[in-house]
Amino acid sequence: MGLLDSIGRMLGKKDRESEAVFPYQAGYKASDQPAAPAPAPAAPAAAPSAGSAAPAAFVSLGSMGLGAAEPPKRRQVVQAFATVTTLGAKVESEAPADPSAIRIKAEPQSSGDTCKFLVDRPVFAGRSWFFAGPGVTQGSPLAEKLFAIPELDSVLIDDSTLSVTRKTKDGDWKSLATQIGALIRAQLESSEPAVATSIAEKIPGETEIRDQIQRVIDLEVNPGVAAHSGHISLTAVRGNSVYIKMGGGCQGCSAADLTLKEGIHRSFRSAVPFVGAIYDETDHKAGLNPYFR
């Protein structure tokens, strides 16, 4: 029985559902359920379009002209922390025989052009740095080695995580990631810092970065996004990594990613050159009608 059949079943139960009193005060028992009607012939499942903007909750029977049932309550959709685990996946590797061996896990992102590398030790301890291309490595040895791979576009190092972006979205990461992993490992096995000390020495304290970023938000970013009823707020500065939230018209907007990368990133990095990673903490699925739902 598919989605459409079940909706039909639910509509057929409207009289029972409109009763205000539930007979299960001591707790619902599955065995209390009335027998389900004979299933209708299977109908092909419909795929709602992305623009259909499903409501946050309940189909309103009353508004569909299907009876005098009391309109159901509109519920707020809330979020909670969850763990997600793949079932039945085979263990890819045993624990290394040498516990001091550097372990690096590659995690290709759904965007296709970015792969995260999770290293079991710091690469740039407590700090982050964004290398926009081969011309801005400032003598950082790891970035120089990585940009010798012509497919790569940018590299973000944040403590023990690297986010490497390539120039294309298509294709398998396995071979490229293996090559990148070997370069990271070789760099960590050397005594040389992965990021140039000239960069690390110039990074100011969190308070200075916070003040400068707040100024950019107030004077440059928010006046720009206000035209779309949006606003940006600074939620935290940790090390030289900046965390923001997008609100108003920006939250859940289909162009939020473009605004973030082409607008906010550029403004922050040009006005506050020591900003490393910039993270958007916005829940773009929250609210009643976001594009991302």
Added chain:
Amino acid sequence: MPRVNSFEVEITTGAQGMPGPVKFDFNGHTMEFQQPEGGTAAGEKFRGVFPARSFAHSVALVGPPEGKWKIDELRITYHCDNSEPYAVTFTDFELDDSVALDIWRPAPLPTFDV
């Protein structure tokens, strides 16, 4: 956006049960689970499945029709096209009659050692 072939839930109710029945929203449509087993009184386990065979935009567990519902563990197993089955687990939370909990999570990203 993945096509969800089916999903199963297992709910372990905590200290406060709810009158039920257990409902969920799939893409904004409120429905009940098929093949339900067990119950939602305090300490009981409820199991149900739903053969969605559709693309998931939003999936939410609807709170109780009245009062509060304490849940020790909620585990949803999704069976989607082009991915291994995966489980989403929530622990120790409470729903009331004004909320629905977002239980949709996409399949975890594949990882490999390099």
